[in-house]
Amino acid sequence: MSKPMTKTQLVAALADDMGSDKKTAxxxxxxxxxxxxxxxxxxxxxxxxxxxxxxxRERPERMVRNPATGEQFKKDADKVxxxxxxxxxKDSVNS
Structure with a gap:
């Protein structure tokens, strides 16, 4: 697997495709x-x-386990x- 594109690389590619400078991109x-x-x-x-x-998406309150100690505790509802x-x-990746 190759390295993910950095923001600098993304800005450079965007500027090239837009035909503008990197500051605008x-x-x-x-x-x-x-x-x-x-x-x-x-x-x-x-x-x-x-x-x-x-x-x-909202996640409900739930019981979770600390993998280091095995202790179970209640985790409050949160968003993800x-x-x-x-x-x-998907189709372009799999073709």
Whole structure:
């Protein structure tokens, strides 16, 4: 498995595809990340066409176990960010 693309590499690729400079591409990426963060943390969801859907899901209170000690304790309800991958992306990876 290859290393994941870094933000610097992503900004460079985005600037190249947009035909603009890295500063503009970095600002666009930061704005997109900000919008996604704001929407998902507010309980909404964001669909990125061809990529997938990012959303927040609530998990109920539950019993968990500390693997080091074996002790069981109750974990409060919390929220977790999930992503459902679009079929188009799955198909492109598996083709």
């Amino acid at each position: 970095s600002a666009a990426l930061d704005a997109l990340i900000g919008i996604i963060t704001r929407e998902v943390s507010g309980g909404g969801a964001v669909t990125l066409p061809g990529v997938g859907k990012i959303y927040c 960010v999930k992503m459902t991958i679009a079929k188009a992306l």
